Amino acid sequence: xxxxxxxxxxxxxxxxxxxxxxxxxxxxxxxxxxxxxxxxxxxxxxxxxxxxxxxxxxxxxxxxxxxxxxxxxxxxxxxxxxxxxxxxxxxxxxxxxxxxxxxxxxxxxxxxxxxxxxxxxxxxxxxxxxxxxxxxxxxxxxxxxxxxxxxxxxxxxxxxxxxxxxxxxxxxxxxxxxxxxxxxxxxxxxxxxxxxxxxxxxxxxxxxxxxxxxxxxxxxxxxxxxxxxxxxxxxxxxxxxxxxxxxxxxxxxxxxxxxxxxxxxxxxxxxxxxxxxxxxxxxxxxxxxxxxxxxxxxxxxxxxxxxxxxxxxxxxxxxxxxxxxxxxxxxxxxxxxxxxxxxxxxxxxxxxxxxxxxxxxxxxxxxxxxxxxxxxxxxxxxxxxxxxxxxxxxxxxxxxxxxxxxxxxxxxxxxxxxxxxxxxxxxxxxxxxxxxxxxxxxxxxxxxxxxxxxxxxxxxxxxxxxxxxxxxxxxxxxxxxxxxx
Amino acid sequence: xxxxxxxxxxxxxxxxxxxxxxxxxxxxxxxxxxxxxxxxxxxxxxxxxxxxxxxxxxxxxxxxxxxxxxxxxxxxxxxxxxxxxxxxxxxxxxxxxxxxxxxxxxxxxxxxxxxxxxxxxxxxxxxxxxxxxxxxxxxxxxxxxxxxxxxxxxxxxxxxxxxxxxxxxxxxxxxxxxxxxxxxxxxxxxxxxxxxxxxxxxxxxxxxxxxxxxxxxxxxxxxxxxxxxxxxxxxxxxxxxxxxxxxxxxxxxxxxxxxxxxxxxxxxxxxxxxxxxxxxxxxxxxxxxxxxxxxxxxxxxxxxxxxxxxxxxxxxxxxxxxxxxxxxxxxxxxxxxxxxxxxxxxxxxxxxxxxxxxxxxxxxxxxxxxxxxxxxxxxxxxxxxxxx
Numbered sequence: 001x002x003x004x005x006x007x008x009x010x011x012x013x014x015x016x017x018x019x020x021x022x023x024x025x026x027x028x029x030x031x032x033x034x035x036x037x038x039x040x041x042x043x044x045x046x047x048x049x050x051x052x053x054x055x056x057x058x059x060x061x062x063x064x065x066x067x068x069x070x071x072x073x074x075x076x077x078x079x080x081x082x083x084x085x086x087x088x089x090x091x092x093x094x095x096x097x098x099x100x101x102x103x104x105x106x107x108x109x110x111x112x113x114x115x116x117x118x119x120x121x122x123x124x125x126x127x128x129x130x131x132x133x134x135x136x137x138x139x140x141x142x143x144x145x146x147x148x149x150x151x152x153x154x155x156x157x158x159x160x161x162x163x164x165x166x167x168x169x170x171x172x173x174x175x176x177x178x179x180x181x182x183x184x185x186x187x188x189x190x191x192x193x194x195x196x197x198x199x200x201x202x203x204x205x206x207x208x209x210x211x212x213x214x215x216x217x218x219x220x221x222x223x224x225x226x227x228x229x230x231x232x233x234x235x236x237x238x239x240x241x242x243x244x245x246x247x248x249x250x251x252x253x254x255x256x257x258x259x260x261x262x263x264x265x266x267x268x269x270x271x272x273x274x275x276x277x278x279x280x281x282x283x284x285x286x287x288x289x290x291x292x293x294x295x296x297x298x299x300x301x302x303x304x305x306x307x308x309x310x311x312x313x314x315x316x317x318x319x320x321x322x323x324x325x326x327x328x329x330x331x332x333x334x335x336x337x338x339x340x341x342x343x344x345x346x347x348x349x350x351x352x353x354x355x356x357x358x359x360x361x362x363x364x365x366x367x368x369x370x371x372x373x374x375x376x377x378x379x380x381x382x383x384x385x386x387x388x389x390x391x392x393x394x395x396x397x398x399x400x401x402x403x404x405x406x407x408x409x410x411x412x413x414x415x416x417x418x419x420x421x422x423x424x425x426x427x428x429x430x431x432x433x434x435x436x437x438x439x440x441x442x443x444x445x446x447x448x449x450x451x452x453x454x455x456x457x458x459x460x461x462x463x464x465x466x467x468x469x470x471x472x473x474x475x476x477x478x479x480x481x482x483x484x485x
Numbered sequence: 486x487x488x489x490x491x492x493x494x495x496x497x498x499x500x501x502x503x504x505x506x507x508x509x510x511x512x513x514x515x516x517x518x519x520x521x522x523x524x525x526x527x528x529x530x531x532x533x534x535x536x537x538x539x540x541x542x543x544x545x546x547x548x549x550x551x552x553x554x555x556x557x558x559x560x561x562x563x564x565x566x567x568x569x570x571x572x573x574x575x576x577x578x579x580x581x582x583x584x585x586x587x588x589x590x591x592x593x594x595x596x597x598x599x600x601x602x603x604x605x606x607x608x609x610x611x612x613x614x615x616x617x618x619x620x621x622x623x624x625x626x627x628x629x630x631x632x633x634x635x636x637x638x639x640x641x642x643x644x645x646x647x648x649x650x651x652x653x654x655x656x657x658x659x660x661x662x663x664x665x666x667x668x669x670x671x672x673x674x675x676x677x678x679x680x681x682x683x684x685x686x687x688x689x690x691x692x693x694x695x696x697x698x699x700x701x702x703x704x705x706x707x708x709x710x711x712x713x714x715x716x717x718x719x720x721x722x723x724x725x726x727x728x729x730x731x732x733x734x735x736x737x738x739x740x741x742x743x744x745x746x747x748x749x750x751x752x753x754x755x756x757x758x759x760x761x762x763x764x765x766x767x768x769x770x771x772x773x774x775x776x777x778x779x780x781x782x783x784x785x786x787x788x789x790x791x792x793x794x795x796x797x798x799x800x801x802x803x804x805x806x807x808x809x810x811x812x813x814x815x816x817x818x819x820x821x822x823x824x825x826x827x828x829x830x831x832x833x834x835x836x837x838x839x840x841x842x843x844x845x846x847x848x849x850x851x852x853x854x855x856x857x858x859x860x861x862x863x864x865x866x867x868x869x870x871x872x873x
Contacts, residue, residue, distance in 0.1 A: 038664040040873040065860025099862035105718035110796040118866035125864035
């Protein structure tokens with residue numbers, strides 16, 4: 001006798017519950033869960049493909065009486081279907097929270113556990129899915145929905161080698177681990193008041209998305225492939241997340257206000273697909289370090305809460321601009337662009353644009369301020385050594401900042417140190433709009449609100465005969481440079 | 486060599502028996518020879534043996550066959566050594582007699598069971614290393630025979646074991662998994678662990694009459710000492726059985742009754758409640774009674790051991806390194822004294838009628854209510870957790 005309970009559409013002798021192919025496995029799964037109380041752990045093995053028919057009830061309501069491990073035998077498949085035409089299809093899986101809700105009210109007297117710890121702890125409760133293909137072909141958007149009352153975070157999920165052809169929406173999670181998963185045209189949403197999501201070694205493709213709002217998450221070694229609607233999407237409060245060692249091909253990181261996002265040692269390339277981008281919006285303390293951008297624009301916009309943007313040790317190649325936009329009327333404390341290489345080709349320029357974005361719902365004024373600007377130890381080259389056009393960047397309301405130089409400012413800056421950079425000869429690169437040769441630095445007064453940089457310093461740079469485009473009112477200090485006087 | 490036909494004996498020659506006893510043969514063939522004059526039995530046994538296609542480990546066999554209606558025979562190469570009911574002899578429908586025969590004569594052997602067995606006693610409670618029990622039979626155990634047959638499980642092949650009374654989900658569980666334990670398996674190792682049973686908003690309903698029955702292995706605590714409680718931490722306590730200040734207490738929403746805590750453990754406790762009148766019975770003896778008022782909160786669960794409303798360490802003190810609260814039964818009526826006596830007769834006694842709730846914690850391993858098949862909620866800091 002073995003502990004796992006085998007549910008199968010195959011009539012093998014070791015099968016505990018046989019479900020004829022195509023028939024409804026709801027009853028069988030419920031009985032399997034009931035039987036699992038013999039062990040306290042529901043280790044349900046799914047062999048072959050089983051179908052669960054939608055009804056008015058959630059077929060699998062996971063409560064805290066069991067640990068749950070749903071595991072495919074090799075690869076099992078659960079297909080959620082609605083052959084009976086149920087009008088309001090519930091999710092396949094939901095969780096209840098009776099014990100955790102009660103723990104919310106325990107006394108602190110004679111404490112053996114801090115009450116908050118009891119609220120926020122999984123206390124080892126595990127819901128695991130392994131070696132499964134989850135398919136939802138009902139009208140219900142979400143195959144799994146979970147949430148806990150009182151903003152508790154007491155679910156520990158792991159998904160190990162799960163193929164998602166179904167959306168899931170988990171709220172108030174504690175640790176969720178996605179390991180070696182495959183997501184196709186589906187959304188994994190970790191939403192309200194969630195915590196601690198980790199995605200490791202997963203592949204998102206074909207309009208798939210990983211949307212995360214927890215505080216504290218990490219995406220490591222994952223692949224986002226497909227058109228530009230394959231997303232990694234940290235949500236409004238998806239703060240304190242790290243993207244490490246990932247590969248993006250034609251896909252997008254787009255944030256809606258996630259703070260403290262760190263993108264580290266990741267590869268962004270349009271090799272198989274096109275249209276990929278990095279769009280970081282509205283958050284603070286973005287850090288992009290050690291990444292490779294190949295044909296990927298990096299746009300960090302709507303910066304309005306001070307703090308810093310830190311971009312260091314990356315390569316921006318073959319049409320990968322770095323764009324930093326400060327919201328009108330707001331101040332960004334600093335922009336640090338350090339140790340990168342910006343490698344342009346004709347028609348595929350990789351330039352720096354620091355400008356502005358409008359207050360949401362209003363027109364662009366360019367009244368924002370980037371207070372402190374450090375651009376140092378960067379290398380700017382024309383990799384092809386051939387001539388051709390470079391392009392600017394289109395701001396809001398049809399305003400445009402031109403690609404006049406390797407570094408283009410179109411916003412108010414108080415202090416700017418531009419030091420230790422190498423501005424290679426442009427080899428005939430020209431701004432496509434004005435026809436002017438590519439310079440090493442431009443300040444563009446796109447609106448009258450853009451004032452000269454109050455303190456502009458060039459130190460220790462090497463500039464190979466590239467012009468500088470600044471208004472006549474702009475003064476600056478240049479010392480210890482080669483090619484900048 | 487004989488086999489019964491409604492107590493009529495049928496002779497078989499020794500050669501046939503010896504061929505039956507050959508350890509390498511499938512039993513289906515010789516059994517067919519053995520009973521070829523009895524068509525209905527032959528069909529039955531053919532069916533049973535073809536399902537199981539048994540082989541035996543030992544060269545010596547004893548066959549135990551029968552059913553409650555016709556009685557049981559133990560057939561050996563010394564002839565029929567037992568003929569009677571499950572009450573007869575050792576109280577094991579002849580199974581123990583067959584074991585004893587093989588042990589005494591050969592020191593080893595295979596007991597083949599054919600039919601349905603309802604043993605009622607446990608003459609042995611230790612595993613046997615030299616006896617194998619096989620066949621197509623089904624053994625229906627009860628609390629008194631459970632110790633013997635659970636201990637024999639390592640020696641049992643193919644034979645099915647079920648509970649004698651198919652109440653709640655028991656035999657549904659046992660048909661899928663051999664989930665037995667001769668020892669208690671829910672051990673509260675401290676005063677903070679608890680289990681709670683939720684079944685809707687009010688797990689046990691809102692009865693005006695009820696009986697609670699349980700076996701307790703634990704000591705009173707100086708403070709709360711909750712053993713069983715109905716209520717919720719946000720909604721409050723409807724009733725509780727506590728062991729504090731060397732007393733056993735039954736309390737309602739207001740009012741309580743108490744008696745000295747029993748001097749020896751484990752003990753059986755029954756609490757009856759009839760529209761405000763409560764009584765506590767310890768080991769069948771009524772030890773106190775009085776008025777207790779109960780009002781039910783909107784959310785009420787059955788809590789076992791700690792009810793952490795006044796203390797996080799609010800459970801009963803361990804009887805040794807653990808405490809147990811076993812065989813918890815809740816009825817929506819007032820049981821008679823004879824019914825209470827029945828429940829107090831053994832620690833694994835199963836219900837006298839169908840209860841609302843039954844948590845056994847011994848014999849049948851199942852961390853939930855054996856009536857509804859629902860589990861206990863336990864994934865919280867103070868909740869009994871992990872595997873069973």
